[in-house]
Amino acid sequence: FKIFPCSCFYKQNPWTLDPKQTLRRLRGKEISDNEAEEEKEEEDKDDEEKPKIEDTKKIKEKYIDQELNKTKPxxxxxxxxxxxxxxxxxxxxxxxxxxxxxxxxxxxxxxxxxxxxxxxxxxxxxxxxxxxxxxxxxxxxxxxxxxxxxxxxxxxxxxxxxxxxxxxxxxxxxxxxxxxxxxxxxxxxxxxxxxxxxxxxxxxxxxxxxxxxxxxxSKNLKLGIHEDSTNRCRLSELLRYHTSQSGDEMTSLSEYVCHMKETQKSIYYITGETKQQVANSAFVERVRKRGFEVVYTTEPINEYCMQQLKEFDGKSLVSVTKEGLELPEDEEEEKKMEESKVTISNRLVSSPCCIVTSTYGWTANMEQIMKAQAFRDNSTVGYMMAKKHLEINPDHPIVETLWQKAEADKNYKAVKDLEVLLFKTALLSSGFSLEDPQTHSNHIYHMIKLDLGIDEDEVTAEEPSAAVPDEIPADVYWIFFSLLEDSRPARDSSQYGSEYPGFSF
CATH class of the missing domain: 3.30.230.80 (Ribosomal Protein S5; domain 2)
Known part of the structure; x- marks a missing residue:
């Protein structure tokens, strides 16, 4: 029988019984076992003849502790x-x-x-x-x-x-x-x-x-008064405000107390958006005329700050825009008030009337702040905004003349319109916003017509010409005249809604 080697190394070289005759494939050529042993002996002789490599030198390592940063914190x-x-x-x-x-x-x-x-x-x-x-x-x-x-x-x-x-x-x-x-x-x-x-x-x-x-x-200090009740008194000493007597400089509440009159028991303040607005407000007229200094607070955070502060150096902080304002009266003024037996405003001088809020209600500035809140509680907003009071100045010529005309002619048709006009104008001058500005505008236009002697049914103006000045667009020109003329026939105004948002037609 024939013996076939399994190894691929000997595929073409059948095995024999004599090991000396066994062939091996080495590095691409076939050699016998005897030749392989001879080559190995020669390699060993070559290794003995080569010079011995010297032993590797040992290196000693030294560690030195050194402080690189000698500077103390x-x-x-x-x-x-x-x-x-x-x-x-x-x-x-x-x-x-x-x-x-x-x-x-x-x-x-x-x-x-x-x-x-x-x-x-x-x-x-x-x-x-x-x-x-x-x-x-x-x-x-x-x-x-x-x-x-x-x-x-x-x-x-x-x-x-x-x-x-x-x-x-x-x-x-x-x-x-x-x-x-x-x-x-x-x-x-x-x-x-x-x-x-x-x-x-x-x-x-x-x-x-x-x-x-x-x-x-400054806002951080005022936020501290709102949040830190422990240090509220010390923080209040750091506050600075413009006042009715400080001019362009800011004064502290301690300096305000030093300027107070002997009869003054409270610190009067008013909140608003700008210094000019609060300085021209009707609420400060009587207070300033009496010689009392008024603190002007013109940042939204002051609303929260004043609500938490409440008093300073034993003096209560009183808002001149809320009801219950009591000013120290002179003896002559007290006699005049007793003789008149009429409850009148004690804060107005040159304005015919104003709107005040209740003691625990929101001021006009606070209303504007709360209306701007996206996640406000509408139920609370409605309750806090509901309490408003109209105060009139009986010494004002408008009020006196209106009263005389009402007494002379009970059917005087303009009395009601004038009363509503005064009320809404007082809302604006007191810092409040109107729910329906268009109605207020119509009242003003109506009173202008009466003053000019224009009849309601009379057509007072012709159709505006198409040839209008270049600087005034024709659409705006027509809108302006349509607001002034209540008797003008209605026109389709839907085309102007997107171009002039905010207009009511």
């Missing part, structure tokens, strides 16, 4: 040994701001609790993302950075403060949950707020720097 140094330039360099590296800081507070607390803090007030509100808005202070434990702190160390109304807080008493293996439950952190929080208020008071001694600070961060 700036907050651990004595404040007397630190210059303003060093504070400025550290502040810029901490905040990435290109301007120097406005003020700095460097302090340490020792005793049962030990910690050091370095706090900065920037020149302006730094632009940061919402994610890092509350992470303005860095928390260190024994000079080891632990985390960026949010409301745990500094309240939200002081979120413009930047700095470092280093405590010796907090554990190194700290977590956010441990921080929130730490009594030590609450004590640190209280001391930092106290030192911030001290820094603001020190800054207030320099009027120029405090003016810069107040222009940027």
């Amino acid at each position: 700036i907050w651990t140094r004595n404040p007397d040994d630190i210059t303003q330039e060093e504070y400025g360099v550290f502040y810029k590296s901490l905040t990435n701001d290109w301007e120097d800081h406005l003020a700095v507070k460097h302090f340490s607390v020792e005793g049962q609790l030990e910690f050091r803090a370095l706090l900065f007030i920037p020149h302006r509100a730094l632009l940061t993302s919402l994610k890092t808005r509350r992470k303005r202070t860095s928390n260190y434990v024994r000079c080891v950075f632990i985390m960026d702190s949010g409301d745990e160390l500094i309240p939200e109304y002081l979120n413009f403060i930047h700095g470092v807080v280093d405590s010796e008493d907090l554990p190194l293996n700290i977590s956010r949950e441990m921080l929130q439950q730490s009594k030590i952190l609450k004590v640190i929080h209280k001391n930092i707020v106290k030192k911030c208020l001290e820094l603001f008071s020190e800054l207030a001694e320099d009027k120029e720097n405090y003016k810069k600070f107040y222009e940027v961060f």
Whole structure:
């Protein structure tokens, strides 16, 4: 029989019984086993003849401990040994701001609790993302950075403060949950707020720097009055307002109290959008005429601030736009009021009437703020806006003449229209908005017609010519005349609705 090798190496070389005759394929050629042994012996001889490689040299490694950063953390140094330039360099590296800081507070607390803090007030509100808005202070434990702190160390109304807080008493293996439950952190929080208020008071001694600070961060102080009941009195001392007697300068509530008359028992204020608006308001006429100073508050947050403040230095804060305004009366005025036996407005001088809200109702400015809220409670809004009162000035020529005409002719047809016109005009001058401005406009146009002697049924104007000036579009020209002429035939105005939104036809 024949034997077929299984290995592919010997496919073409059948096996024999003599191992010496066995052929192998090596590197592309066939050699016998004897030749392979001879080659191996020659290779061993060549290896013996080669020179031996010397042993590898051993290298000894040396480790030297060297302190590369020999500078101590700036907050651990004595404040007397630190210059303003060093504070400025550290502040810029901490905040990435290109301007120097406005003020700095460097302090340490020792005793049962030990910690050091370095706090900065920037020149302006730094632009940061919402994610890092509350992470303005860095928390260190024994000079080891632990985390960026949010409301745990500094309240939200002081979120413009930047700095470092280093405590010796907090554990190194700290977590956010441990921080929130730490009594030590609450004590640190209280001391930092106290030192911030001290820094603001020190800054207030320099009027120029405090003016810069107040222009940027006044809203934060007012938010603090709304949120921080513990420090409300100290924060109120930092407020500055324009008044009816301060001119272009701003005055504090402490200075206002010093200017008060002996008979004055309250601090009078008015809220509005601009200084010019509140200064020309009818609500301040009688108060200013009597020589009483009125505080002008012109920011929306002042509504919340004044509601929480309520009093200052034992003097109650009274809004001149609400009912129940009581001014100290002179003896002559008291006699005149007793003789007249008529309840009249004690705040009007040159205006015929005004609209006031109830003591617990919203002012006109507060109504505008609440109407702008997207998620307001409509039931509460309706209740707070409902309480309004009309006050008239009986000494005003309009009121006197209107009363005389009504007494002389009970059927005087213009009396009712004039009363409604006065009421709605008082709403506007008092800062309120009209629910239906078109009706008010129609009353005004109607009174203009009566004054000009134009009959309601009389056609007073011809059709406007198509040749109108280039600067006035023809559509606007027709709209203007259609508003003035109640007797004009109705025209299709749907084509103007999209082009002139806000017009009622």
